[in-house]
Amino acid sequence: MSLWMLFKDELNGFYRSKVMLALWVGLPAMALVLYFLTDDIEGMPITMFVGLLVSSIGGLLTSVLIVVNILNEKERKVYDLFFVRPIRRENLLLAKFAAVFLCVMIASFIAIFLAAFLDSVTEGYGVREMLSSISDSLLITISLMAINSSAGVLIGVFSPSVLVGVLLVLFGSNQLSSLVLLPMITGWGEMWMVALASIGISFLLLFGASILFDRKEL
Amino acid sequence: MVGNGGEMVAVRGLYKRYKELPVLLNLSFDIPRGSIFGYIGPNGSGKTTTIKIMTGLIRDFQGDVMIEGRSIRNWGKELSSMIGYLPQQTSLQEWRTVDQSLHTFGRLSGLSENEVKERMAEVVDVLGISEYRERKVSKLSGGTLQKVGMAQAMLHRPKLLVLDEPVAGLDPESRVLFKGLFRKLSREGTTIFFSSHILSDIEDIADTIGILGQGMMRYIGSMDELRARVGRTTEIRLETVEPVPSDALLERIPGISKVERVADNRFHIMLEDLREVDAVVDRTIRAVMAESIHVRAIHPNRQSLESLYLSYADAEGKL
Numbered sequence: 001m002s003l004w005m006l007f008k009d010e011l012n013g014f015y016r017s018k019v020m021l022a023l024w025v026g027l028p029a030m031a032l033v034l035y036f037l038t039d040d041i042e043g044m045p046i047t048m049f050v051g052l053l054v055s056s057i058g059g060l061l062t063s064v065l066i067v068v069n070i071l072n073e074k075e076r077k078v079y080d081l082f083f084v085r086p087i088r089r090e091n092l093l094l095a096k097f098a099a100v101f102l103c104v105m106i107a108s109f110i111a112i113f114l115a116a117f118l119d120s121v122t123e124g125y126g127v128r129e130m131l132s133s134i135s136d137s138l139l140i141t142i143s144l145m146a147i148n149s150s151a152g153v154l155i156g157v158f159s160p161s162v163l164v165g166v167l168l169v170l171f172g173s174n175q176l177s178s179l180v181l182l183p184m185i186t187g188w189g190e191m192w193m194v195a196l197a198s199i200g201i202s203f204l205l206l207f208g209a210s211i212l213f214d215r216k217e218l
Numbered sequence: 219m220v221g222n223g224g225e226m227v228a229v230r231g232l233y234k235r236y237k238e239l240p241v242l243l244n245l246s247f248d249i250p251r252g253s254i255f256g257y258i259g260p261n262g263s264g265k266t267t268t269i270k271i272m273t274g275l276i277r278d279f280q281g282d283v284m285i286e287g288r289s290i291r292n293w294g295k296e297l298s299s300m301i302g303y304l305p306q307q308t309s310l311q312e313w314r315t316v317d318q319s320l321h322t323f324g325r326l327s328g329l330s331e332n333e334v335k336e337r338m339a340e341v342v343d344v345l346g347i348s349e350y351r352e353r354k355v356s357k358l359s360g361g362t363l364q365k366v367g368m369a370q371a372m373l374h375r376p377k378l379l380v381l382d383e384p385v386a387g388l389d390p391e392s393r394v395l396f397k398g399l400f401r402k403l404s405r406e407g408t409t410i411f412f413s414s415h416i417l418s419d420i421e422d423i424a425d426t427i428g429i430l431g432q433g434m435m436r437y438i439g440s441m442d443e444l445r446a447r448v449g450r451t452t453e454i455r456l457e458t459v460e461p462v463p464s465d466a467l468l469e470r471i472p473g474i475s476k477v478e479r480v481a482d483n484r485f486h487i488m489l490e491d492l493r494e495v496d497a498v499v500d501r502t503i504r505a506v507m508a509e510s511i512h513v514r515a516i517h518p519n520r521q522s523l524e525s526l527y528l529s530y531a532d533a534e535g536k537l
Binding site: 002005006009012013016017073076077078080081082083084085086087217 | 273274275276277278294295298299301303305307308309310311313314318322323325326327328367370
């Protein structure tokens with residue numbers, strides 16, 4: 001009960017925040033503008049290009065958003081009033097992870113669907129090609145966002161300050177999420193491997209964050 | 219069984235250290251059911267640490283705290299529903315409104331949807347914050363935020379309220395409101411444990427006082443017991459209409475140990491034995507009247523908690 005309630009609360013907080021509003025409009029706009037400004041992307045469909053771009057930029061923003069949010073709340077002792085109530089401490093983290101992940105995913109979906117529409121108009125792609133392109137882009141985006149979000153949660157829990165947290169995100173979570181794309185980029189792996197790897201890594205990161213959060217005296 | 223008698227809280231042998239720094243050293247005390255317990259001590263003496271252990275926020279410690287006979291180590295729904303906690307500074311998620319914050323805390327404390335709505339209306343009314351219900355927490359003043367903090371602490375009708383510096387930062391009107399509320403809740407059977415640096419507030423409302431020093435409970439009891447134990451000789455303040463020509467007139471009155479002249483017609487008179495205060499007042503009036511000097515005012519001046527606390531610190535060494 002508490003997880004669902006906390007998730008609804010966090011969602012309520014995030015989707016109306018200024019950062020999220022900027023993302024929902026800014027992310028699709030930024031991806032499309034960058035596409036049209038880039039001369040040569042070797043015949044890559046807009047949908048795929050936007051998918052990669054959105055997962056990279058969106059992933060970074062997601063992890064920064066989560067890290068800053070958790071560290072600010074930790075520093076201000078916001079969690080004390082939750083901890084004195086009968087809830088599982090990790091539910092606070094899971095609710096935050098799920099809310100931010102969902103919000104950024106919606107922003108990414110908007111960008112990718114917009115790109116797919118442009119592909120179909122400019123390149124004359126059929127429905128089947130469009131769906132294939134969208135599904136690949138969405139899978140990449142979801143995978144990278146999941147890793148970035150969960151890494152953001154873990155860094156938020158153990159990091160001593162916002163500055164350290166953001167640096168760790170820049171040099172840690174973003175690189176980690178890129179690693180799972182290697183099998184696909186090098187050509188020896190499949191998309192399902194990327195998805196599986198990202199689920200596993202995200203689970204491990206969240207599990208670690210939950211254990212730390214439960215044991216830590218904040 | 220420890221902690222299962224008439225006391226609401228039984229603290230037994232608490233020991234807590236932060237790295238190499240010991241904060242609590244074998245701290246033990248009881249809090250009687252329905253009492254208002256004022257917890258005082260110097261900065262860094264371990265007041266907040268005690269409070270955080272009592273509320274389950276610190277779990278790595280030695281010793282035990284029993285609340286109505288239940289060990290704090292078995293923290294769960296039953297214990298947490300018994301406790302209401304107000305931290306030193308109320309910090310809430312800033313994107314929430316007052317209503318959203320209270321609603322979540324009420325529901326998490328186990329109240330049903332209807333109960334939450336009903337209780338929210340009651341507590342915001344009692345605390346005078348009804349007009350702020352739809353306002354975002356980030357837009358509230360410090361005092362109003364503290365009232366929201368108090369609202370969430372009492373929302374689920376806890377049997378024990380644990381309050382860390384609850385009146386710090388409040389304006390005089392709000393302090394009076396909080397103190398009145400504490401008295402009312404205490405009359406209704408709620409046990410209140412609160413720490414404060416404002417000793418006059420503790421003096422006003424606490425029926426039991428605990429003085430913490432160097433990680434141990436240095437004193438526990440009522441104000442009167444503390445006064446009897448460490449109080450300096452009660453002082454009498456005397457003001458006459460005409461000037462008193464010589465201190466000797468007062469110094470030779472039996473029961474007076476020292477006379478301090480503040481002005482020609484005003485004196486602070488120290489007593490040898492505070493139990494003789496009434497007799498000394500009577501003798502003093504007679505003595506000055508015999509010299510054709512009229513008394514404008516005479517009254518015993520009881521020591522404040524602040525003064526008693528300092529006397530206690532003097533008597534016991536550094537707290």
